[in-house]
Amino acid sequence: MPVDGNRAAWDDASLKHVREYDDLLEQARTATLLPAERELLGPALASAPEVVHLQSGHGLDDAALVRAGARSVVGVDFSAVAVTAARQRAVDLGLPCRYVVGELPGAPLRDGCADLVYTGKGALIWLPDLRVWARDVARLLRPGGSLFVYEAHPAAPLWTWDADEPRVRPDRGYFERSHVNDSFPARGAVESQATLGEIVTAVVAAGLDLRHLAEYPDPFWRPDDADAAAWRGRLPNAFSLLAVAR
Numbered sequence: 599m600p601v602d603g604n605r606a607a608w609d610d611a612s613l614k615h616v617r618e619y620d621d622l623l624e625q626a627r628t629a630t631l632l633p634a635e636r637e638l639l640g641p642a643l644a645s646a647p648e649v650v651h652l653q654s655g656h657g658l659d660d661a662a663l664v665r666a667g668a669r670s671v672v673g674v675d676f677s678a679v680a681v682t683a684a685r686q687r688a689v690d691l692g693l694p695c696r697y698v699v700g701e702l703p704g705a706p707l708r709d710g711c712a713d714l715v716y717t718g719k720g721a722l723i724w725l726p727d728l729r730v731w732a733r734d735v736a737r738l739l740r741p742g743g744s745l746f747v748y749e750a751h752p753a754a755p756l757w758t759w760d761a762d763e764p765r766v767r768p769d770r771g772y773f774e775r776s777h778v779n780d781s782f783p784a785r786g787a788v789e790s791q792a793t794l795g796e797i798v799t800a801v802v803a804a805g806l807d808l809r810h811l812a813e814y815p816d817p818f819w820r821p822d823d824a825d826a827a828a829w830r831g832r833l834p835n836a837f838s839l840l841a842v843a844r
């Protein structure tokens with residue numbers, strides 16, 4: 599698996615977080631979680647959890663997590679560019695968030711350090727072995743702690759972005775293992791594919807109890823210039839998952 603190539607692609611893509619630093623800083627001042635996230639994470643956030651955000655990227659979700667009740671957030675990402683920008687934003691906003699450069703699986707954090715592991719929104723496709731990732735998540739969680747994922751549905755890369763009607767891309771298959779990213783932000787990087795069944799099975803096999811799984815028609819992200827028919831309610835484009843450590 600070309601991890602170094604993907605890291606280079608992400609360092610390059612993350613320069614956007616630096617170029618648009620001021621704009622993202624403003625967005626971070628008012629960032630909120632998605633409605634489904636607020637509903638599902640409500641009970642966990644009510645107890646002021648210590649959160650670990652895996653593949654934290656620009657870190658806007660960390661500001662939202664703190665605003666929603668998190669006591670602290672530790673973001674982990676293998677892009678030093680992304681980590682440096684997110685770290686500076688947290689300092690500028692006085693947020694209880696800190697950031698660590700680290701490659702997953704194998705987060706450089708101690709066992710049992712998290713009440714909540716939060717991830718998604720373009721994260722899982724960069725991990726070729728979700729069984730190893732899930733074991734790493736289980737290691738980070740305290741007993742009773744939660745894993746929360748809000749992520750692109752594994753079927754979403756199959757849809758064309760045609761505006762007139764939904765179509766399946768002729769060059770992709772749901773059961774393939776990988777494909778090359780051909781849209782912003784990480785154009786050219788190799789994405790791994792896992793089915794929804796494989797994702798759930800990885801989480802359960804790591805010893806976590808599945809509490810919730812839902813699929814949604816709306817994508818978590820839409821490029822500015824696209825309005826695909828595949829995003830208008832007929833097809834799955836996102837999912838959420840909540841699981842609890844014993």
Ligand SMILES: C[S@@+](CC[C@H](N)C(=O)[O-])C[C@H]1O[C@@H](n2cnc3c(N)ncnc32)[C@H](O)[C@@H]1O
Nearest residue numbers: 608653654655656675676677701702719720724
């Ligand atoms: C699409 S971004 C999503 C991040 C975050 N959810 C956000 O909205 O900014 C994916 C992130 O995963 C990071 N990443 C990809 N593969 C990784 C790996 N193996 N280990 C750690 N970070 C990784 C990238 O650097 C990038 O910041």
